[in-house]
Amino acid sequence: NAGxxxxxxxxxxxxxxxxxxQCAQDMNHNSMYWYRQDPGMGLRLIYYSASEGTTDKGEVPxxxxxxxxxxxxxxxxxxxxxxxxxxxxxxASTWGRYYEQYFGPGTRLTVT
Amino acid sequence: DAKTTQPNSMxxxxxxxxxxxxxxxxxxxxDYIHWYRQLPSQGPEYVIHxxxxxxxxxxxxxxxxxxxxxxxxxxxxxxLRDAAVYYCILRNAGGTSYGKLTFGQGTILTVHP
Numbered sequence: 001n002a003g004x005x006x007x008x009x010x011x012x013x014x015x016x017x018x019x020x021x022q023c024a025q026d027m028n029h030n031s032m033y034w035y036r037q038d039p040g041m042g043l044r045l046i047y048y049s050a051s052e053g054t055t056d057k058g059e060v061p062x063x064x065x066x067x068x069x070x071x072x073x074x075x076x077x078x079x080x081x082x083x084x085x086x087x088x089x090x091x092a093s094t095w096g097r098y099y100e101q102y103f104g105p106g107t108r109l110t111v112t
Numbered sequence: 113d114a115k116t117t118q119p120n121s122m123x124x125x126x127x128x129x130x131x132x133x134x135x136x137x138x139x140x141x142x143d144y145i146h147w148y149r150q151l152p153s154q155g156p157e158y159v160i161h162x163x164x165x166x167x168x169x170x171x172x173x174x175x176x177x178x179x180x181x182x183x184x185x186x187x188x189x190x191x192l193r194d195a196a197v198y199y200c201i202l203r204n205a206g207g208t209s210y211g212k213l214t215f216g217q218g219t220i221l222t223v224h225p
Contacts (some may be wrong), residue, residue: 004155031211035174042199043156072199090155098209100146103155 001026004104006091012110013081021076023091031094032074033058033101034066036087043090049074050097072079081111116200121220124190132185132219134200138178142156144203146213147174147185155162156199156215159185 007022012026016025025032033042035058045058050066063085074093078085088108092101117135136145146161160167160174162183166168167174187194197218199200203211 033212035213035215040217042217043213044215045212046156048212092155092213094211100158100161101156101211101213103157106153106155 004093005103006089006104006107007056008107009105010108012112013078014112017081017084018077018079019081021089021091021109022073023075023104024073024089025093025102026064026072027102028071029093029102030071030096032068033094033105034064034074034076035090035092036060036085037090037106038087046076046089062086078109079080081109083111085109086111114119116216118198118200118216120217121222123224124187125224127189129205130187130190130194130219130221130223132187132198132200133182134184134199135182136200136202137181139202140204142204145174145176145183146201146203147156147172148199148201148215149194150199150218151193151196157177159198168210169210190221190223192223192225195221197221 004025033048034046037043044060047066049055052071066076084106088106090106091104094101147159150156150157160172162174175184199218201213
């Protein structure tokens with residue numbers, strides 16, 4: 001099993017450009033999450049999807065949208081990138097609220 | 113969310129035990145204590161979790177104080193691969209948080225050969 005995969009691994013955007021970060025898991029998990037990690041900081045939750053067909057905002061949702069495409073895939077979209085969105089983005093999945101989360105390797109995004 | 117307090121950094125020598133402390137004086141009865149670690153340039157990795165009793169798994173042990181206001185993650189024999197940032201996280205089993213993890217700054221563990 002690949003676990004949680006994320007694409008791309010690295011991305012550089014100019015201010016105002018848009019892009020979609022992709023995340024997929026092959027563990028048949030119900031819940032998926034997007035976090036961001038700024039340098040020297042812990043992770044902060046952007047959005048989560050408790051189950052297929054549902055999404056909810058986390059701590060820092062402004063400037064982002066998400067889509068739970070199916071049970072396996074959860075994408076994060078930046079409609080108009082800003083330098084403040086320069087960060088490392090992690091996707092995670094889990095069976096449900098009581099279980100441990102499995103994280104992907106991250107996408108390093110730089111917005112200039 | 114209840115808050116946790118961890119030392120910014122700790123050091124250990126290889127093959128020695130490591131005790132990583134965490135204070136959580138405002139913990140509620142439905143908060144589980146979770147530990148994750150993050151190796152350099154990787155995503156976080158689950159280590160262990162517990163509610164009231166001490167817990168052991170293949171990676172580590174978790175010792176929870178009787179009043180649950182503090183806990184200690186124990187790595188029995190540190191290796192160089194254990195060098196990472198260790199996060200102590202309180203995870204509420206109920207409410208609307210839906211299992212979200214709230215990461216603090218964590219403890220940077222350095223392991224010396």
